[in-house]
Amino acid sequence: MFTGIVEETGEICEIKKGTLSARIKVRCRKVLEGTKVGDSIAVNGICLTVTSLAADGFTADVMAETMRRSSLSEINVPGTVNLERAMAADGRFGGHMVAGHIDGTGRVTGIRQEENAVWYTIAAEPELLRYIVEKGSVALDGISLTVAKVTDGDFQVSVIPHTRQETALTEKKTGSTINIECDIIGKYVEKLLSVPKETKQESRITENFLMEHGFF
Numbered sequence: 001m002f003t004g005i006v007e008e009t010g011e012i013c014e015i016k017k018g019t020l021s022a023r024i025k026v027r028c029r030k031v032l033e034g035t036k037v038g039d040s041i042a043v044n045g046i047c048l049t050v051t052s053l054a055a056d057g058f059t060a061d062v063m064a065e066t067m068r069r070s071s072l073s074e075i076n077v078p079g080t081v082n083l084e085r086a087m088a089a090d091g092r093f094g095g096h097m098v099a100g101h102i103d104g105t106g107r108v109t110g111i112r113q114e115e116n117a118v119w120y121t122i123a124a125e126p127e128l129l130r131y132i133v134e135k136g137s138v139a140l141d142g143i144s145l146t147v148a149k150v151t152d153g154d155f156q157v158s159v160i161p162h163t164r165q166e167t168a169l170t171e172k173k174t175g176s177t178i179n180i181e182c183d184i185i186g187k188y189v190e191k192l193l194s195v196p197k198e199t200k201q202e203s204r205i206t207e208n209f210l211m212e213h214g215f216f
Contacts, residue, residue, distance in 0.1 A: 002042045004095030004137075004144025006082040006167045007031055010043075010057070013078055020064035022072070024048075027057040031083045040086040040100065044168070045142030045179045046070050047086075047100025070102045071141075071177040080168040082142045095144025096137040099184055104128050106140075108176045109154060116161055120172070123154040124180060131182035131190075139181040143167050 010028030024043075031041055032053065039050050041058065048060035067073045075081070086100075087093075106128070110121035122140065124132070132138055132155050136147050143163065149156040164170050172178065 001087050002047070002084050002098040002100050002142070003087055003091075003093050004045075004098045004139045004142060005084065006143055007084050009080050009166075009168050010083045011078045012043075012075060012081055013057070015075070015077055020067060022062045022067060023051075023059060024062060024072070025057055025059045026081065026083070028083055029056070031085050032058065035085060042082070042084040042086075042098070042100045042142045044071065044075075044081045045098070045100065045139050045181055046072065046102055066102070069104060070179050071105050074177055080171055082167050084142060096139075097184055098139045098142070098144060098181060100142075101181060102179045103131070103182050104180055105177050106154075106180050108172050108174055108178060110156075111172070111174060114158070117158045118164060119148070119156055119158050120169075121154050121156050122178060122180070126152075128180055128182060129153075129155065131186045133183075133186070136186070137183050139179075141168060141179050142181075143169065 008028060008030040010026045012024055013027045014025035016023045026043060035050060035053065037050055037053060040047050041050060046066060048062065050058045051061055052059045062072055104125060106122040106124040108120060109123045112119050129150065132147055132150055134147055134150050138145055138147050140157065145157040147155055148158045159169060
């Protein structure tokens with residue numbers, strides 16, 4: 001589990017592509033602290049497992065499904081990426097619950113300055129937009145952001161200077177691809193509500209049950 005608070009930006013310094021999958025090497029510093037082989041690190045919001053460590057970075061394998069769903073298939077070497085270690089059990093939620101499982105990608109269609117903030121407009125497919133709500137949370141390239149506006153074809157986020165300076169957002173331009181992870185809670189709620197009535201088990205919690213057990 002991650003929180004969408006980027007710890008540092010790293011650099012993809014090597015990509016070895018297979019037919020559909022890949023192996024990447026990421027040059028970084030901060031996220032190496034306390035990290036061991038087998039740990040998880042979010043790379044542009046993608047939860048990857050550390051397969052080897054070096055003094056200046058780590059390597060990770062990227063499966064075919066991840067390549068299809070994310071922007072990693074388009075990234076160049078060297079490429080700047082957002083990095084975050086998995087949250088420790090005693091850590092703090094600075095952003096929101098982020099699984100590191102990319103739902104799909106969007107396209108930056110607009111960038112505009114408004115005093116100290118920068119607005120990003122992200123075009124996305126309807127199957128992603130259905131989970132994006134105004135004032136809700138979304139992870140873009142692993143960054144926890146608040147949705148400011150939603151239309152039928154896109155949504156907007158407003159980003160403060162600190163977030164831009166500390167992440168790879170500064171490198172995004174109109175036309176750039178960006179990873180999207182929708183709020184996981186919305187997806188679970190939809191799944192539960194879509195269960196056919198005939199497969200639902202009737203609850204045994206009744207008014208009589210509650211009275212018998214001292215709740216009234």
